[in-house]
Amino acid sequence: MRRIPIEYAREGDILGKTLYNSSGGMLLCSGTKLTERIICKLKNYGFYTIYIKDKYTEREIEEIIKPEIMARIHALHEDLQEIIKNSNNGMKVDIKGVNKNVRDINEIVNEIIYETLFNKDVLLNLENISIYDDYTLTHSINMMLLSIVIANESGFNMEQIKKLAIGCIFHDIGKTFLPIEIINKAGKLTDEEYELVKCHSEKGYEFLTSYTDLEAVSRNIALSHHEREDGLGYPRGLKSDEIHKFSKVASICDVFDALTSDRPYRRALPLHEAMEYLLASGGSQFDINFVRTFYNSINIYTRGTLVLLSDGREGVVYETNNGFSTRPKVRIYGEGGKKVSPYVVDLMGLNNILIEKVVHKFSFDM
Template sequence: MRLVPIEYAREGNFLAQPLFNDNGQILLSKGVMLNNRLIFKIKEAGFLYLYINDNKDEEVINDVIKPEIRQKAIVSIKKIYSAIAQENGINSQKRLNDTVTDLKNMIDGIVDEMFAEKSIMIQLVDIRNLDNYTYSHSVNVAILSLVIGISYGLNKNDLYDLALGALLHDIGKMFIPENLLKKPGALTIDEFNIVQEHSLRGFNYMKDELNINARSRIISLQHHEKVDGTGYPYKLKDKEINLFSKIVSIADVYDGLTSDRIYRKAIPVHEALEYIMGGCGRLFDFNLVQAFVKKVVPYPIGTFIKLSNDVIGIVENVNLDFPLRPTVKIIKEKGKICSEYIIDLTKENTIVVEDIVYNI
C-alpha cells in the first residue's frame, strides 16, 4: 500500500483506504478497482492524494483509530461549528452544550482505545478534500496529540483533557473572516494580525460560552506559542507555555504541513518530520519532539523510495527505533530493473533516503 498524488493513480490500481464525503459517508470503499472515470470523479471531489494497492491482496496498513470513528469525530466537530454559527437563544445554547457533551463522550472512547495500544505508530496521513480541511485538521491534531501524550507518559485523565483541547484548538477561527482563512496568496501584515486573533477569541469563547475546563481551553490560547518566545499571542517562552499547548503545537504544525491547503500542496511526511526535528529546542519542546519522532513512520511498508546511491527500492520493514532508516528491497539500479536484494539502512550509515518515488 502506498500514498500517491492523484495524478499518479492508474486504471487497475485498487483503493487501499476508503474516501469519505463531508458528512462522514463513504464515497468509495477500500478495495475498489480504479478506472479513468473514477479517477476523474475523485479529482472533481477535491482529493489530491490516494492510498492505492497495485494488487488487490497487498498488505493494508491500519490507521491509528478506526476510519469510522475518525469520521464520527469529524462530524461531531462540524456540528459544534455549525451550532456556534447558528447560536441564538436558549434552545441554541442547549443544542451546543449537548453537542459538546457528545464530543466528550466520543473522546473517552478514543482515548481508551488508543491508551490500550501503547506501541501505536503513525503510518498514515489522513486523506481529505480541501473543503473538509478545518474539521479533519481538528481531529487529526487531537489524534496526533494523543500519540505524543501517550509516548510522553501522560495518564488517562491528562489525555482526556488534552484531546478535548486539541479538538477545539482552532475554534476561534469561527470569528475570523473566511476570506482571510482561505486566501490563496500571502497575507498582509494587517491580515495576519487579524488571523492571529483566533487564539484569544477561541479561548475567551470557551471560557464564556462552553463548559470546557481550564486545562483544555488553554490550548486554544497557546498553541501558536514557541519555546524561544517567537510565537503568539504573548510571546511566551519554554516553561511559561502549558505542556498540553506544547504538544498540540507540534501536532498542529505536522498536520498542517502534511495536508493539502488552498495555497499549497502537502509536503511528504519525511520532510515534515525533518522540519519538526529542525525546530527542536527552538520552536518546539525538545523532549516532546523526541517522543513524537519515535512514533512517526515516514516510509511505511510498500513505499517506493530512491536512495542516495542511485537505486530505487520498496520498503520491506520499518525499523521502529530508527524510522528514517527502513529495510529496503532494491528493484532498480541506475534506471534499470535489477536482481532484487536487501539493504538495511540501520547498517549502511553512508546511504540515506533521498526521496519518495511514485512512478517506477
C-alpha cells in the same frame, strides 16, 4: 497499498482505500478500477492524494477512526459551528446545548484514546490517518492523534492525555468567528487578514470559557497553541517555561499535520521533510524535547513507501526498525535504473547508505 499524489494515478489503477466525504458518506469504494473520468472527478472534488493497490505493496491499511465515528463527530462539530455562527448574528447562545455537544464529543474522544492506545502500532504508522474532505475537523483529529503519541511516550497519565486530546479537538474553534473567505483563501494573506486570523486563539478561548465546562488546561490549548519557545508567537508572546506543556505538544502536532496535509495552495510535504522542519525549529519555535520524543516514536518511512537510496538503488520500505525510523529494511527492485530480482537490505547495518528521497514511481517503471 500506498498513498500517491493524484497526478500519478493512471487509468486501470485499483483504488486501495474507500473515499468518504466528511459526513461519513461513501464517495468511491475500495477496489474500484480508476478511469480517466473518475480521476478527473476526484481532482475536482479536492482529493490531492489517494491510496492505490499495486504489485510492490501488498499490505492493507487499517483506518484508525472508523467512518461511523467520524460521521458522529462531524455531525456534533457542525452543530457547534452552527451555534457559533448564530451567536455571531446576535442570537443568544444555548449554553445547555453547547455543553451537551461538548460532552458528547468528549465521550467519543475518550473512545478514540482507548482504541488508539491499544492499537499503538497502527497509530505509529501515520498513513492510517484518514483523508476526509473537511479540513478543519480532520486536521483537529489528526493533531489530537499525534498529541496522544507524544503524551503517551512522554509518560503523561490517562487524565492528562484526555484533557490534552479534547483541547486539541477545539484548538481552532475560534476560526469559526472569522470570515470564511479568509479561512479558505488559497493565496497569501495580507497583513490585515493575518492580524485578523491571529485573533482566533483568543476568540476560541473566550468562547470555550464562557460557554463550556472544559477544564482550564484544555481551554488553554485554544489560547496558546501559536506561542513559541522564543517568545515570538501569539497572542501573548509567552516564552518556554511560561507555555503549558499541553500547548507545547499541541503546537508541534498542529504544524506537523498542517505540513503533511494537502492544502488548496500547496501539496503535502513527505513525513521526513516535515520532521526535518520540526527538528530544525526545535528550541526556537518548539520544545526540542517533545520534538525528539515525537521523532523517536513515529515511523517516518512507513511500510510500502517507495524510496531511492543514496547509492542509486530503488526499493520499497519492507519493515521498519522500531526507534530508528530513518533506517528501515528495504526490498530492492532496481539498481542504477535497471530492474533486478528483488532482495532485502537492512539499512540498520549500512550506515553509509541513506534514503535520498521518497518516489512515487520507480525509474524503470515510467
